Amino acid sequence: MKETTEMSGEIAIDLMVNGTEHRIAVPPNLSLLDCLRDKVGLTGSKECCAVGECGACTVEMDGQLVNSCLCLAVEADGKAVTTAEAEDxxxxxxxxxxxxxxxxxxxxxxxxxxxxxxxxxxxxxxxxxxxxxxxxxxxxxxxxxxxxxxxxxxxxxxxxxxxxxxxxxxxxxxxxxxxxxxxxxxxxxxxxDLTIDNVAHLKLVTLPVAHARIDGIDASAAWKVPGVLDIVTAVDLPQPLMHFGPVYKDRPVLAAAETRHHGEPVAVIAAETKEAAEEAALLVEVSYTALPAVTDIEAATAPEAPLVQPPELRPNDPRSGTNILNERVTEWGDLDAPGADVVVEGIYGFPMVTHFAIEPHGFIVDARSDRMTVWSPVQHPYLLQRMMADLFELPLTSVQVLAPDPGGGFGGKQNPKFEPLVALISRRIGRPCRLVLTLEETFQNVRRTATRMKMRTGFTKDGDLVFQDAEADYLVGAYGDISERVMAKGSYLGAGPYRTPNARIRARAILSHTTPATAFRGFGTPQMSWAYEGQMDKAARALGIDGLAIRMRNLARKGDEVVPGDFGADGHWEQSLQKAADLLGWQTPLPEGHGRGIAVAIKAGATTGLSNATVRLLADGSVVVYAGTSDMGQGARTIFAQLAADAFGAPMDRVTVVSGDTSAVPFDLQTSASRSTVFMGNAISKACEDLHRQLAEMAAELSGLELEQISVTNGIIHLPEAPVPIMDFVCAELRSWGGELVGTGRMRRHSLKDHPLGGTPAFFEFNCTAFEVSVDEGTGEILIHRHVTVGDVGKALNPLQVEMQDEGAAIMGLGHSMMEHLVLGENGEIRNLGALDYRIPTTKDMPLSLVTGIVENGDGPGPYGAKGVSEGAILCTAPALAAAVAQATGVVIDDLPLTPERVWRAVQTRDR
Ligand code: FES
Ligand code: FES
Missing domain, CATH: 1.10.150.120 ([2Fe-2S]-binding domain)
Incomplete structure (x- = not known):
């Protein structure tokens, strides 16, 4: 019989964890995962889905793998548990x-x-x-x-x-x-995994519908839960209610009179424990009236559509009487110019999908004093610092953002979400506060813009592009976030990487009662390429031209302007196209029942911004790089260390990269748009050059030579008599000479007021993707025999990292191409919240063969001629796959994802 502590109801259990015995008192409903993390102090096992679907919490119990989120701690009593921290x-x-x-x-x-x-x-x-x-x-x-x-x-x-x-x-x-x-x-x-003394736990109270009028909130039962510290609704917060956002200041910290999307919080609980906060949240009674929700483009743009945002939230906006948040037109040439022998048309649907980083969002804020510390795995720590300082009227020096490395970001962790709310509660209760969202709550707060694109495209009989006429409607959420910029950037290159003599791309960002849409890998490009590459294949079929040939014919060559008057093509893109075709075996005989498809796309890299770097060269030859870039999986820190190591001839283990603390590391605008290698990489290279100059001065002073007689290149000080390795020189001289050297560098690109994107792109990400597939027409399932992706990367500073980024982007692309979409109910509620109902690719969905190729011509603006990478392979996954399916089956599908059901239905229609 187990010991039970009378008062608390806790049960004493014996656990052998990684060979060490533990006797622990646990509540009967505590999961093994929480027990390991909170009681044993081993935080290696992670929580993502909490329903047994993601495996992040996998441990071994008496030789069997278990999802520790589904297993009670008491079930592990007397058993041996092995976690990822074990030494074996x-x-x-x-x-x-x-x-x-x-x-x-x-x-x-x-x-x-x-x-x-x-x-x-x-x-x-x-x-x-x-x-x-x-x-x-x-x-x-x-x-x-x-x-x-x-x-x-x-x-x-x-x-x-x-x-x-x-x-x-x-x-x-x-x-x-x-x-x-x-x-x-x-x-x-x-x-x-962070432990903060005396932290209070927060839980959001939400409604099961998207759009509702809040009639009343009764928290009396919730207040009775032991450990509850505070229950806060919008009226309890300083008035006027704080609104925030990276572009539009339209998002309230808590819903006041009405909610505008499913999951928007109407109250928040603060409690001593997360369990108490969760229990109390369930007891808050909210009376509400469900209101009509507009959740798609047709409904949101209908003449009588309810306004998602009241006009007063959009002062001075001529569109505030509509749900159109913004619109852009990019055009050149003359759409009526003669010459088109064939015109193809299509309406393309791109689904609403979510980021599904395996680390759900979380925030901790300590705002007890006039200083504020914010812990957030945010991609833009310095923009968060600015925003918090502005909202709370604090000097920047009083706001410290500590940004632990994100467990995946993909754009979803770029901009602030609940940091202001958590800060307000921390101030009210005088304690640091922590809010870690569930995966379901994370789904309710970030997603990609869904898009509907209508295109008319003209070609000569030989397959030359004559015109592109596009309308793209980006369905954004209830608040603007950064989605207007997604629409602008995605649609600006809406004619693709081609020489298009005449074009008009009209795009709109349309508000709806849905999750706020934000940046997502590809930033509006996968949506556009789905359409313009679909058009290219329709034309190829209509004209009887091969899919590779029609692209090769129209693809911009280096220096050609894809948008006339703007930056020209920055690479020999045709090399990537040819390489992908070769890697796929485009010209080899096609096996019976198979189909092949190929597609290309470009994304504009970062346009403007500033990155600063500081590099310290220490007396023992160690190097410390201060770079404010978030390392969320792309491996920025590795690249930065490589650059510094080579600059001084230092071994990699002598280089440390410090980031994630706005009080210690100089300003870096953001970690997004694949900009870090170019922007921060250049800043670090310049800081290293600064140190090279200082080393030359030091060598001149110590040797009595003229400065002109000395030069410093990577790793070497060139003296007239003999070259000296920098490491030897530093270790011998620096300690007594002064201690250490500090170099600084920066890269800044100015904004251009009249440019539609605020500035020309620093580089393009160009990708070519190709597939060979077969389709089980009885089930609609697509079997991918070969998936090829080739990027034009300038220079791969770390080829393995480039490859892993490309493969990751390619697999993410398979998600929106084959299976992912958020399904909404009639009240705008997300019906497939969480990992049980929303599928992302697993190992079983992997192509039989996935091949990554790169083209390197050293023609990028970054160090060693590098360009940004990491988004390329997601840009045109969908059109290449759909073209392969079309060749295999004869059915052309213009809506994503290509689920078995959709493919099967299309095949049935074909056969009728
Ligand atoms: S957290 Fe346990 S399976 Fe996802
Ligand atoms: S989720 Fe697997 S490494 Fe990021």
Whole structure:
């Protein structure tokens, strides 16, 4: 019989965790996951879905893998539990293989994943590709590292020895990811893993409908829950109610009189424990009247449509009497110009999808005094700092943002969400406050814009583009967020990477009673390419021209302006197109029943902004780089360390990159638009050049030579008598000379007032994607035999990281192409909230073969001629796949995703 503590109802259990015994008192309903994290203090096991679908919480219990979120701590009584933190040989081999193959990106899924991989290894199935796919399929990786993981398992099964770290220059080599090991052994601290003294836990109170009038809120029952500290509604907060947003200041910290999207909070509970906060939230009674919700483009633009935002929220906006948030027109040439022999038309639907980072959003704020500390895994810490300072009327020096590495961002963690609300509650109750959202709540707060595009495209009989006439409606949410910019940037390149003599692209961002739409990998481009590449294939079929040939014919060549008057094509894009075709085997005979498709797309890189870097060269040859870029899986820190290591000839383990603290690291505008390698990379290179200058001055002073007699290049001080390695020089001289050297560098691109995007893009991300598929016409299922993606990257500073980013983007693209879409009910409620009902790709959805290629011509604006990467492979997944399906089946589908049901229905229609 177990001991039960009378007063608390807790039960004492004995756990053997990673070989150490623990006697712990636990409530009977405590999950094993919470027990491990909160009672044992091992935070390697993560919580994402909490329903047994994601595998982030995977541990082993008496030799069996379990999802610890579904297992009660009392069930583990007397059992041996192994977590990702364990030291054992198999785990060590798996971790090494994961790191060496580039399987570790953001790392949030990795502790669970290595546990699943270890079980496969123990079952001696690591060499069985089918068993590996099956064995890892219960673990979701939104960074899309699956292909790398397959390779890791092959390495492990072959007992391949750990490769030696490269010697000599590291730029251009597959250096292991900085911070990767901590992600693989569970020691990396993500936001929810942080322990803050005396923190209060918050829980949001929401309604089950999107649009509702709030008639009353009765919190009396909730107040009776022991441990409740505060229950706050909009009227309890300082008035006028705080509104915020990165572009429009339209989002209230809490809904006041009405809610405008499903999941918008109407009250918030603060309590001593998260369990108390959750219990109290369920007891708050909200009387409300459901109001008509507009959730699609037709409804939102109908003449009698209810306004999502009251006109007073949009002062001086001529469109405030409508649901149109903004509109843009990009046009050149003359649409009526003669010459089109064939005109193709189409209406293309791109679904509403969500980011589904495996780390749900979380926020901690300590606003007890005039100083404020904000912990947020945000992509733009400095913009958050500015916004909080403005909202709370504090000097910037009084707001410190600590940004733990995000467990995946993909654009969803760019802009503030609940930081202002958490700060307000912290001020009220005089304690630090913490709000960690569930995955379901995260779904309710970020998503991609859904889009409907109507296109008419003219071609000559030879396949030359004559005109492109497009209308693109981006369905944004209840608040503007950054979605107007998504619409602007996506539609600006709405004619694609082609020489288009005449074009008009009209685009609108349309408000609706849905989750606020924000940035999402590709930033409006995957939507547009779905349409313009669909048109290209329609034309190819109509004209009897091969899909590769029609693209090759129209593709802009280096220097050609895709939007006349703007920046020209910055690469030999035709090389990527040809390479993808070759890698797919485009010209080889097509097996019976198979189809092939190919597509291209461009995305404008960052246009403006500032990145600062500071680099310290210490007396023992260590290097510290201060760079305010968030490392959310793209591996920015690794690239920065590589640049600094080569600048001084320092080994990688002598270089530290500091980020994530606005009080310690200089300003960097943002981590988005694939800008970090170019913007921050250049800033770091300039800081290193600054140090090279200082080293030359120091050498001149010490040697008595003239400065002109000395030069410094990567790793070497060139003196007249002999070159001296910088490391030797520094270690011998710097301590007594003065201590250390500090270099600074920055990259800034000015904004251009009259440019539609605020400035010309610093670079383009160009990608070509190609597929070979077959389709089971009885079920509509698509089998991908080969998936090829090729990016024009300028220079791959770390080819392994480029590859893993491309593969991740490609797999994310498969999500919106084949399975993902948020389903809304009649009251605008999301019906497939969470991992049980919203599917993202698993290992079982992986193509039979996924091949990544790169084109390097050193023609980018970043260090060594690099361009930004990481979004390219998502840009045109959908049209390439659809073209392959069309060739395999003869059915052309213009709406995504290509679910088995949609494909099957299209086949049935064909056969009628
Ligand atoms: S958190 Fe346990 S399976 Fe997702
Ligand atoms: S590394 Fe798997 S979710 Fe990021």
């Amino acid at each position: 040989e198999d785990l060590g081999s798996v971790r090494d293989a994961f790191l060496q193959t580039g399987s570790v990106q953001c790392g949030f899924c990795i502790p669970g994943m290595v546990m699943a991989a270890r079980a496969i290894l123990r079952d001696e199935k690591a060499d069985d590709a089918v068993a590996v796919r099956e064995g890892l399929s219960g673990n979701l990786c939104r960074c899309g590292g699956y292909n790398r993981m397959f390779e890791a398992m092959a390495r492990v099964s072959a007992r391949q020895a750990r490769a030696e770290a490269p010697t000599g220059p590291v730029v251009g080599t597959d250096v292991e990811r900085s911070g990767g090991r901590a992600r693989a052994d569970g020691s990396q601290k993500f936001l929810a």
